Amino acid sequence: MTQLPVTITDVRAAADRLRGAANRTPVVTSRTFNGLTGRQVFFKCENLQRAGAFKFRGAYNRLAQLSAAEKQRGVVAFSSGNHAQGVALAAQLLGIPTTIVMPDDAPPVKLAATRGYGATVVLNNRQTTSREQIARQLADERGLTLVPPFDDAQIIAGQGTAALELLEEIPDLDALVVPVGGGGLISGCAIAAKGVRAKIAVYGVEPEGADDARQSLATGTIVHIAPPATIADGVRTQAIGTLTFAIMRELLSEIVLVSDAEILDAVRFVLTRMKLVVEPTGAVPIAAVMVNRIPRKLKRVGVIVSGGNIGAELLGAIMR
Amino acid sequence: MTQLPVTITDVRAAADRLRGAANRTPVVTSRTFNGLTGRQVFFKCENLQRAGAFKFRGAYNRLAQLSAAEKQRGVVAFSSGNHAQGVALAAQLLGIPTTIVMPDDAPPVKLAATRGYGATVVLNNRQTTSREQIARQLADERGLTLVPPFDDAQIIAGQGTAALELLEEIPDLDALVVPVGGGGLISGCAIAAKGVRAKIAVYGVEPEGADDARQSLATGTIVHIAPPATIADGVRTQAIGTLTFAIMRELLSEIVLVSDAEILDAVRFVLTRMKLVVEPTGAVPIAAVMVNRIPRKLKRVGVIVSGGNIGAELLGAIMR
Numbered sequence: 001m002t003q004l005p006v007t008i009t010d011v012r013a014a015a016d017r018l019r020g021a022a023n024r025t026p027v028v029t030s031r032t033f034n035g036l037t038g039r040q041v042f043f044k045c046e047n048l049q050r051a052g053a054f055k056f057r058g059a060y061n062r063l064a065q066l067s068a069a070e071k072q073r074g075v076v077a078f079s080s081g082n083h084a085q086g087v088a089l090a091a092q093l094l095g096i097p098t099t100i101v102m103p104d105d106a107p108p109v110k111l112a113a114t115r116g117y118g119a120t121v122v123l124n125n126r127q128t129t130s131r132e133q134i135a136r137q138l139a140d141e142r143g144l145t146l147v148p149p150f151d152d153a154q155i156i157a158g159q160g161t162a163a164l165e166l167l168e169e170i171p172d173l174d175a176l177v178v179p180v181g182g183g184g185l186i187s188g189c190a191i192a193a194k195g196v197r198a199k200i201a202v203y204g205v206e207p208e209g210a211d212d213a214r215q216s217l218a219t220g221t222i223v224h225i226a227p228p229a230t231i232a233d234g235v236r237t238q239a240i241g242t243l244t245f246a247i248m249r250e251l252l253s254e255i256v257l258v259s260d261a262e263i264l265d266a267v268r269f270v271l272t273r274m275k276l277v278v279e280p281t282g283a284v285p286i287a288a289v290m291v292n293r294i295p296r297k298l299k300r301v302g303v304i305v306s307g308g309n310i311g312a313e314l315l316g317a318i319m320r
Numbered sequence: 321m322t323q324l325p326v327t328i329t330d331v332r333a334a335a336d337r338l339r340g341a342a343n344r345t346p347v348v349t350s351r352t353f354n355g356l357t358g359r360q361v362f363f364k365c366e367n368l369q370r371a372g373a374f375k376f377r378g379a380y381n382r383l384a385q386l387s388a389a390e391k392q393r394g395v396v397a398f399s400s401g402n403h404a405q406g407v408a409l410a411a412q413l414l415g416i417p418t419t420i421v422m423p424d425d426a427p428p429v430k431l432a433a434t435r436g437y438g439a440t441v442v443l444n445n446r447q448t449t450s451r452e453q454i455a456r457q458l459a460d461e462r463g464l465t466l467v468p469p470f471d472d473a474q475i476i477a478g479q480g481t482a483a484l485e486l487l488e489e490i491p492d493l494d495a496l497v498v499p500v501g502g503g504g505l506i507s508g509c510a511i512a513a514k515g516v517r518a519k520i521a522v523y524g525v526e527p528e529g530a531d532d533a534r535q536s537l538a539t540g541t542i543v544h545i546a547p548p549a550t551i552a553d554g555v556r557t558q559a560i561g562t563l564t565f566a567i568m569r570e571l572l573s574e575i576v577l578v579s580d581a582e583i584l585d586a587v588r589f590v591l592t593r594m595k596l597v598v599e600p601t602g603a604v605p606i607a608a609v610m611v612n613r614i615p616r617k618l619k620r621v622g623v624i625v626s627g628g629n630i631g632a633e634l635l636g637a638i639m640r
Contacts, residue, residue, distance in 0.1 A: 023349075026346035026348065028346065028368060029343075047595045048348060048594070048595055048596075050351065052595065271597060271635075272597075272632065274368070275367045275368055275372060275596060275597040275598070275628035276368075276596065276597065277591060277592075277595035277596065277597065278595070308595035312592065312639045312640075313639070315591075315635075315639045316636050316639030316640050319632045319633075319635045319636035319639065320632075320636050
């Protein structure tokens with residue numbers, strides 16, 4: 001096996017750093033879901049994580065390791081979604097000044113939440129400028145540390161703590177099913193899961209039309225796709241990273257796809273039957289298990305429910 | 321102290337019976353909620369219980385103790401809500417034939433859910449006949465055992481297991497806050513909580529306009545009220561029971577009231593910020609803590625979130 005850029009030791013060290021800062025989220029089960037799918041499924045509820053998604057784990061692990069000087073100068077990140085809030089909250093807890101570059105058409109509630117964690121929000125017009133470019137410029141000009149959303153060893157190690165906790169609680173899983181955007185979550189989780197249970201099978205799930213990771217693993221090179229139109233806004237990334245690609249091609253069994261309709265069915269099932277609010281991205285792996293995209297012989301299945309930050313409008317629409 | 325009709329020993333025995341049958345529901349916390357209220361609040365999530373509410377605990381404890389002959393003849397219950405589903409599921413698991421008397425204007429989804437657990441549903445017209453009367457008649461004619469919704473020692477002991485689990489996990493609570501309908505849940509929980517931690521203060525919460533229990537404790541006699549109009553459909557009972565009255569007057573610190581607007585605010589907060597679906601009745605004690613109806617000196621507070629069976633229409637309306 002190739003030497004990977006992140007090891008189980010890194011994930012364990014991240015778990016130590018996160019203790020007391022991150023929620024140890026509950027693992028829930030549903031006999032109805034089990035009956036429906038003919039499996040025993042264990043949902044790791046990162047929708048109940050601080051700031052509503054797993055992103056806080058990686059951000060906190062990254063920021064906690066900055067030098068005193070770096071902490072004093074501050075950090076910058078670009079994101080319209082959960083990464084923004086994860087970084088802002090982690091920085092607030094660690095007393096680090098934060099700037100987040102967000103699109104000027106982001107939902108007001110997300111802007112307010114990010115500011116609520118004490119971050120300075122810089123708005124950009126997505127038609128005319130690149131958020132990433134602005135963030136890099138701010139980093140250069142002001143000496144800020146750029147916190148990347150996924151392609152970073154410390155971010156990856158932090159995200160892996162979700163799977164580490166799940167496996168501590170349910171050690172004898174046959175498979176782990178994880179949504180794939182940039183690949184930070186699944187890379188960390190695969191390292192953690194394989195690190196404590198070598199024979200576990202790890203499956204990634206992407207929405208149809210956002211299958212850049214599947215294409216990349218199939219072709220053996222990182223494939224860039226056009227901006228995908230899926231409802232799962234957390235996995236609309238156009239390309240996975242260099243580190244995450246290296247880890248995913250080594251550790252994943254397969255990447256499977258689900259449709260937006262299947263994703264929404266899963267959101268609705270979890271909301272009405274399991275009484276949990278999950279965002280479409282969090283429902284991506286749930287949908288894959290519901291419609292049996294994972295081999296039937298895998299009976300004990302862990303699912304990383306990545307987040308719960310769904311807009312009120314969409315939730316209302318789903319209920320109608 | 322008067323000899324009460326249910327003891328901590330009964331609750332412990334119920335916990336043994338429920339092991340493997342009921343979910344050991346998670347206890348969740350929210351730093352946002354804590355910041356808002358200046359307390360440390362621990363939510364016992366009975367919305368994640370089987371059939372979506374604590375009712376399964378009492379029903380299963382009651383039904384498991386029937387004789388072989390009683391089990392064979394079957395049981396009957398009357399309910400339009402969570403008790404119906406709790407009894408139906410418990411009976412299904414124990415292989416007991418069940419008849420549930422439900423109003424003919426009950427939501428189709430609740431009729432379907434009850435039938436889904438294998439129960440025979442008998443419909444009654446609430447304008448012309450009493451559900452309780454029909455249930456009693458069926459019990460008499462067919463030798464069925466009537467499973468009362470709350471005023472029964474075994475039902476009460478079963479409901480108490482929710483508080484027993486909470487105190488096992490968080491032993492040093494100052495207070496426990498519980499919704500009050502017929503009083504089965506709060507009676508069992510008060511016995512469990514006081515049984516393992518004598519100095520804990522137990523608060524009941526009722527909606528304004530459904531304050532029959534508060535009036536009963538104030539006057540020292542069971543007060544019957546007109547059918548209450550609160551949105552919290554699980555606590556629309558018109559009078560508490562004889563057993564539950566005896567327990568409540570002995571063990572409760574106070575019963576406090578919340579408005580329907582406060583209840584809906586709590587449902588909305590828990591849904592959007594804590595990513596949990598709770599029904600209005602489950603949000604009744606949450607509302608009381610949110611608006612500080614409980615003395616401020618009580619810092620570590622347990623809340624029994626009784627259930628999550630909220631209709632899609634109401635959920636949609638709350639989101640708009």
